[in-house]
Amino acid sequence: MKDLVIGIDIGGTFTKFGFVDIEGNILAEGVSPTDMFNNADDYLHALVKEIEKTEKHINSPFQITGVGIGAPNANYHMGTIENAANLNWEGVVPLAEMVKARFGVPVKMTNDANAAALGEMLYGAARGMRDFIMITLGTGLGSGIVVNGELVYGHDGFAGEIGHVKVISGGRKCGCGHEGCLETFVSAPGIKRTVFELLARNNGNSELAKISFQELTSEMIYQAAKRNDPLALEAFEISGQILGRQLADSVAHTSPEAIFLFGGLAKSGDFILNPARKSLEENLISPYKGKVKLLLSGLMGKNVAILGAAALIWKDS
Amino acid sequence: MKDLVIGIDIGGTFTKFGFVDIEGNILAEGVSPTDMFNNADDYLHALVKEIEKTEKHINSPFQITGVGIGAPNANYHMGTIENAANLNWEGVVPLAEMVKARFGVPVKMTNDANAAALGEMLYGAARGMRDFIMITLGTGLGSGIVVNGELVYGHDGFAGEIGHVKVISGGRKCGCGHEGCLETFVSAPGIKRTVFELLARNNGNSELAKISFQELTSEMIYQAAKRNDPLALEAFEISGQILGRQLADSVAHTSPEAIFLFGGLAKSGDFILNPARKSLEENLISPYKGKVKLLLSGLMGKNVAILGAAALIWKDS
Numbered sequence: 029m030k031d032l033v034i035g036i037d038i039g040g041t042f043t044k045f046g047f048v049d050i051e052g053n054i055l056a057e058g059v060s061p062t063d064m065f066n067n068a069d070d071y072l073h074a075l076v077k078e079i080e081k082t083e084k085h086i087n088s089p090f091q092i093t094g095v096g097i098g099a100p101n102a103n104y105h106m107g108t109i110e111n112a113a114n115l116n117w118e119g120v121v122p123l124a125e126m127v128k129a130r131f132g133v134p135v136k137m138t139n140d141a142n143a144a145a146l147g148e149m150l151y152g153a154a155r156g157m158r159d160f161i162m163i164t165l166g167t168g169l170g171s172g173i174v175v176n177g178e179l180v181y182g183h184d185g186f187a188g189e190i191g192h193v194k195v196i197s198g199g200r201k202c203g204c205g206h207e208g209c210l211e212t213f214v215s216a217p218g219i220k221r222t223v224f225e226l227l228a229r230n231n232g233n234s235e236l237a238k239i240s241f242q243e244l245t246s247e248m249i250y251q252a253a254k255r256n257d258p259l260a261l262e263a264f265e266i267s268g269q270i271l272g273r274q275l276a277d278s279v280a281h282t283s284p285e286a287i288f289l290f291g292g293l294a295k296s297g298d299f300i301l302n303p304a305r306k307s308l309e310e311n312l313i314s315p316y317k318g319k320v321k322l323l324l325s326g327l328m329g330k331n332v333a334i335l336g337a338a339a340l341i342w343k344d345s
Numbered sequence: 346m347k348d349l350v351i352g353i354d355i356g357g358t359f360t361k362f363g364f365v366d367i368e369g370n371i372l373a374e375g376v377s378p379t380d381m382f383n384n385a386d387d388y389l390h391a392l393v394k395e396i397e398k399t400e401k402h403i404n405s406p407f408q409i410t411g412v413g414i415g416a417p418n419a420n421y422h423m424g425t426i427e428n429a430a431n432l433n434w435e436g437v438v439p440l441a442e443m444v445k446a447r448f449g450v451p452v453k454m455t456n457d458a459n460a461a462a463l464g465e466m467l468y469g470a471a472r473g474m475r476d477f478i479m480i481t482l483g484t485g486l487g488s489g490i491v492v493n494g495e496l497v498y499g500h501d502g503f504a505g506e507i508g509h510v511k512v513i514s515g516g517r518k519c520g521c522g523h524e525g526c527l528e529t530f531v532s533a534p535g536i537k538r539t540v541f542e543l544l545a546r547n548n549g550n551s552e553l554a555k556i557s558f559q560e561l562t563s564e565m566i567y568q569a570a571k572r573n574d575p576l577a578l579e580a581f582e583i584s585g586q587i588l589g590r591q592l593a594d595s596v597a598h599t600s601p602e603a604i605f606l607f608g609g610l611a612k613s614g615d616f617i618l619n620p621a622r623k624s625l626e627e628n629l630i631s632p633y634k635g636k637v638k639l640l641l642s643g644l645m646g647k648n649v650a651i652l653g654a655a656a657l658i659w660k661d662s
Contacts, residue, residue: 182492193598
């Protein structure tokens with residue numbers, strides 16, 4: 029009988045899940061809606077139904093040994109989701125307990141960037157590393173920090189919000205209510221804002237000048253950069269520069285062996301990596317110089333969210 | 346027979362040491378010069394002699410169970426002091442090994458801020474805390490970060506250099522070779538530089554206008570602030586503001602329960618604490634708001650450097 033862990037990735041619109049073995053193979057996966065439900069009970073009822081439907085596709089005998097969940101505003105210590113702005117559930121939802129009541133196995137929950145860090149540690153390029161940082165570049169900038177081989181959850185279970193360190197005081201407005209946070213520059217919407225700032229400064233002069241703010245995606249900026257559009261290239265240069273500078277400050281905190289980038293914007297590869305590496309190196313103080321690797325995730329293209337959620341359980345078994 | 350640990354605090358001019366019991370009592374202490382010697386062998390020879398002389402003052406029977414050392418540029422993992430700018434020894438000195446050869450007991454070494462963090466955890470106000478940050482405000486700004494009850498040493502043994510996160514790019518020149526580091530604003534020399542900036546901006550108008558740059562100390566600024574000198578008060582306000590803002594970024598990394606201030610500048614108490622608390626709270630993102638205590642060390646006035654160095658050994662026994 030094979031041991032499997034259910035890895036669940038709760039997004040604002042959809043919840044994805046998979047049955048993951050100890051080697052990081054996903055034996056079956058499925059999807060259930062998130063935003064269709066106004067309370068966590070109805071949501072969970074539908075999700076469990078979908079999970080039960082999906083597990084029938086697994087041909088060999090198995091048993092579920094745990095459930096790992098990656099979710100926005102997840103408190104690892106309490107197993108709760110707290111005041112998540114992009115979920116319909118208000119207040120503090122004890123989701124881990126609710127899931128445990130359904131499956132009768134251990135349940136662990138953290139945010140998606142922390143889960144991604146665990147995924148990288150168990151199945152990706154951070155195997156064997158005891159100190160590293162995972163940066164996820166999507167609609168925001170998420171981070172998971174690993175110290176002494178353990179994820180840093182912090183006193184309250186909410187550690188690892190590097191997306192909200194301040195780059196420029198009085199800078200761009202951030203969804204968190206503050207201004208000038210790193211993710212207002214370095215994320216899919218962040219680089220888009222940089223493109224529009226550059227369009228304003230240079231009075232157009234780019235193929236991106238034809239596209240509205242609403243339509244523009246970071247993928248389009250990447251494609252333009254591949255066609256050598258100077259403005260798109262400059263936007264990547266600026267994003268990388270700012271990222272590298274701020275990561276130097278993160279290194280001054282926990283001195284990691286490597287920093288991994290993951291997510292939509294990371295797919296642009298060298299366009300963001302090269303300026304980020306240069307700027308990181310320039311901004312590191314001497315004890316750290318030449319010691320910190322800035323790399324793409326070893327799990328690019330894989331379902332890191334599900335793998336990472338499952339890793340919450342596999343890590344300790 | 347009482348177990349004792351020798352705690353050694355290596356400074357640029359003097360080396361202080363003490364015999365510390367498990368409760369943090371210093372049974373005897375002494376001093377030996379640091380800068381009189383051009384190599385570590387001669388230095389250590391003199392220090393050991395001094396230690397042997399001092400231990401004769403301990404009346405009850407005892408045995409030495411370990412030696413803990415706080416030193417600049419100390420690499421915890423390797424037990425080495427590496428390229429310390431303010432010591433006469435060049436290159437990488439395997440001091441822990443050399444001390445072990447003399448005493449035949451376990452030897453551990455880290456930098457003074459890390460040692461102070463351990464001292465706070467074992468004997469001070471951080472007792473029972475698993476996640477906190479220690480900030481030492483002296484000639485520089487040192488930091489020791491504790492996560493999950495363990496000091497963060499990082500991949501290379503040099504983690505915890507919050508003094509060198511960047512406050513203002515292209516700002517004040519720092520001893521590390523970079524510009525705009527936190528410690529160029531928040532440290533004894535940092536607040537002095539702020540006073541001189543304010544004197545320049547305000548064209549004098551302070552009792553501190555009578556004192557040369559060379560003569561001015563942070564203690565004088567503190568005394569002037571107590572006499573309500575507006576410029577001295579403004580200098581503390583600015584220092585606290587900058588400190589609080591940067592600590593908010595540190596909280597976004599490791600989410601500590603508390604941050605402790607220690608060292609010369611911390612003695613100014615509320616003058617720096619009040620603006621720092623206000624600015625910290627303003628700059629925290631919502632998951633952290635109202636949760637992080639900013640406090641003075643519980644060991645103010647005690648020999649934290651020696652206690653902390655000894656704590657390196659006592660912690661694991």
